[in-house]
Amino acid sequence: MNIENLIYQELLEIANQRGIFLDFVDLPNKIDGFWFYIKNKTDAIAINRVLAGNKRNFTLAHELGHSALHKNSNYNVLTNGGKLDEKMEAEADEYARILITKIKKNLRKEVTLNIQK
Ligand SMILES: [Zn+2]
Secondary structure (H helix, E strand, C coil), X not given: CCHHHHHXXXXXXXXXXXXXXXXXXXXXXXXXXXXXEECCCEEEEEEECCCCHHHHHHHHHHHHHHHHHCCCCCCCCCCCCCCCCHHHHHHHHHHHHHHHHHHHHHHHHHHHHHHHC
């Protein structure tokens, strides 16, 4: 198993732990994924099923970022005529970078511990 897949497994686990509904669906080429939230009802992420590897990981981490940061914002690209909020997109990107870096660090620690055993 390569590192991209290990990171992917961790991201799936995080989504699962947070009770986020996750699905891989057919989307237009330009759309990598989106987060869909209705207070007390739906916390869901859809990822374009054609994505793979790092691109899929980053997209999933980015949408996890929206879920973690933007629940009080009423931010919904779907009902907003497809318009993106640049500030919130930048925040989700930053969250994704930090989350993936953290996962990599933890994986490295695990590998080191296994070698020492
Ligand atoms: Zn976004």
